[in-house]
Amino acid sequence: MSVPEELHYTPEHEWVAISGSTASVGITDHAQRALGDVVFVSAPAAGTKVTAGEPCGEVESTKSVSDLYSPVDGEVTEVNPEIDDDPGLVNSDPYGAGWLFKVSLAEGDGDGELPPGLLSAAEYTALTAEAGS
Amino acid sequence: MTDPAITGLASTVPDTTGPRRTPLTQVHERLGATLTDFAGWLMPLRYGSETAEHQAVRTAAGLFDLSHMGELTVRGPQAAAALDYALVGNLAALRPGRARYTMICADDGGVLDDLIVYRLADTEFLVVANAANAVAVAALLRNRAAGMNASVTDRTSDYALIAIQGPRSADILGPLTDASLGDVKYYASYPATVAGAAVLLARTGYTGEDGFEIFARPQDAEGIWTTLSKAGADHGLVPAGLAARDTLRLEAGMPLYGSELGPNMTPFDAGLGRVVKLDKPGDFVGRAALAARAQAAPERALVGLVGQSRRVPRHGYSVLWDGAACGTVTSGAPSPTLGAPIAMAYVTAAVAGEAAREDAAGRLAVDVRGRAEPAKLVPLPFYRRPA
Numbered sequence: 096m097s098v099p100e101e102l103h104y105t106p107e108h109e110w111v112a113i114s115g116s117t118a119s120v121g122i123t124d125h126a127q128r129a130l131g132d133v134v135f136v137s138a139p140a141a142g143t144k145v146t147a148g149e150p151c152g153e154v155e156s157t158k159s160v161s162d163l164y165s166p167v168d169g170e171v172t173e174v175n176p177e178i179d180d181d182p183g184l185v186n187s188d189p190y191g192a193g194w195l196f197k198v199s200l201a202e203g204d205g206d207g208e209l210p211p212g213l214l215s216a217a218e219y220t221a222l223t224a225e226a227g228s
Numbered sequence: 229m230t231d232p233a234i235t236g237l238a239s240t241v242p243d244t245t246g247p248r249r250t251p252l253t254q255v256h257e258r259l260g261a262t263l264t265d266f267a268g269w270l271m272p273l274r275y276g277s278e279t280a281e282h283q284a285v286r287t288a289a290g291l292f293d294l295s296h297m298g299e300l301t302v303r304g305p306q307a308a309a310a311l312d313y314a315l316v317g318n319l320a321a322l323r324p325g326r327a328r329y330t331m332i333c334a335d336d337g338g339v340l341d342d343l344i345v346y347r348l349a350d351t352e353f354l355v356v357a358n359a360a361n362a363v364a365v366a367a368l369l370r371n372r373a374a375g376m377n378a379s380v381t382d383r384t385s386d387y388a389l390i391a392i393q394g395p396r397s398a399d400i401l402g403p404l405t406d407a408s409l410g411d412v413k414y415y416a417s418y419p420a421t422v423a424g425a426a427v428l429l430a431r432t433g434y435t436g437e438d439g440f441e442i443f444a445r446p447q448d449a450e451g452i453w454t455t456l457s458k459a460g461a462d463h464g465l466v467p468a469g470l471a472a473r474d475t476l477r478l479e480a481g482m483p484l485y486g487s488e489l490g491p492n493m494t495p496f497d498a499g500l501g502r503v504v505k506l507d508k509p510g511d512f513v514g515r516a517a518l519a520a521r522a523q524a525a526p527e528r529a530l531v532g533l534v535g536q537s538r539r540v541p542r543h544g545y546s547v548l549w550d551g552a553a554c555g556t557v558t559s560g561a562p563s564p565t566l567g568a569p570i571a572m573a574y575v576t577a578a579v580a581g582e583a584a585r586e587d588a589a590g591r592l593a594v595d596v597r598g599r600a601e602p603a604k605l606v607p608l609p610f611y612r613r614p615a
Contacts, residue, residue: 128262129262131262131273131274131277131278131471132277132278132279134538134540134562135538135539135540135562153597155538155539155540155562157278157279157471157475157561157562158278158471158561159542160539160540160542160596160597186277
């Protein structure tokens with residue numbers, strides 16, 4: 096299972112990459128393996144205000160449907176345009192081409208200050224190891 | 229994200245107190261399978277992409293470990309009579325070497341399990357039960373055979389069960405068996421050798437494709453699996469897990485115990501009244517209730533639904549007719565073959581009739597997490613293999 100060092104994670108299995116005042120969000124390799132083939136993603140539309148820890152979309156896989164949680168506070172600026180036609184990108188490249196949406200961070204976040212509640216790669220690895228995968 | 233599939237992984241660590249392992253669990257681990265606790269057994273859910281495994285079975289072949297299934301033998305001079313009393317089918321009429329799909333019901337006609345019964349000899353039957361029900365079915369059979377000269381033995385641990393399913397199955401298996409596959413009819417079984425091991429070879433399955441099920445000794449399972457894998461690779465055979473098995477059977481319109489079948493449903497509810505042999509001689513458990521049910525106008529019907537959006541109707545979701553609840557989804561999944569979400573559902577008989585009409589468009593929907601997603605009623609099965 097891949098858990099890139101440079102990313103941050105939620106206990107609900109999203110990853111977030113923060114660059115300046117923009118955060119890119121997706122689901123983890125662990126999550127995509129557990130879900131199986133992703134067939135549809137309902138990501139929040141550009142302009143939507145999202146709140147850290149709150150549901151903001153859904154992921155449909157062969158097996159189940161699950162809520163997508165925002166790792167950060169802010170406003171959605173962009174949704175991955177490839178995902179609608181090719182939701183399998185979430186499985187084949189969860190940290191790359193399978194990214195889901197980007198958020199313009201709310202005032203005070205960014206500038207190297209990490210939003211509270213996020214996990215480091217080591218912490219997330221420990222969490223998923225506890226869960227037994 | 230939160231998902232039962234993820235928390236479900238918590239129970240997949242093999243340990244001595246965990247779920248039972250099959251003779252092939254180590255093979256699955258070497259293949260990198262995602263394993264899951266299914267009915268108390270550690271089983272492969274998928275090896276890679278379950279959609280690719282599904283498509284391999286439709287177009288080439290897939291190899292399944294089904295060793296979790298329960299194998300019960302019923303032997304003795306009154307074995308046929310005992311089964312005819314215990315089950316809804318007419319097993320005395322079954323010829324040795326043939327198999328039949330049947331059910332075991334309660335006094336009130338509720339389904340306690342669906343079964344495949346193989347007649348191995350005049351006085352010997354092999355009953356294959358669902359893993360979750362195997363212990364209960366063995367107890368029921370013993371109880372119902374009381375006083376008859378027939379003995380019931382749970383032999384689940386004595387059998388590995390490997391299935392090869394898909395249009396290339398016979399081409400792959402043919403060179404590896406002494407059986408002449410052209411002579412092995414659908415729902416027939418033969419003692420045979422596969423990869424040098426003595427097995428019971430049956431032309432049965434749960435995928436809607438041609439295929440074979442191989443009942444083998446546990447110590448022979450890995451050799452058979454490996455030999456079939458190697459021989460099948462050039463034909464496009466891949467190992468396939470329970471996730472693919474579920475979407476394959478759903479497309480083929482085959483019921484799953486616990487979803488389409490259960491103690492609160494009769495075989496008639498599931499559209500399978502044909503398995504109830506009311507004309508067989510002698511009494512059987514559930515006869516009176518099932519005879520009454522056969523005469524009554526059905527209150528509900530099992531129907532097929534095709535979702536008209538990309539949202540997937542799933543087990544337990546409400547079916548809506550003009551916005552009002554009229555039934556419940558029993559199984560649902562994205563269909564790899566149709567490229568659309570499909571589901572089976574119980575709906576009221578009135579809606580089943582009306583929704584089949586041409587002018588019903590827009591009135592039928594499924595409540596997908598609070599949104600009414602349009603659905604279309606279609607005849608079952610969703611998929612029939614090309615003749």
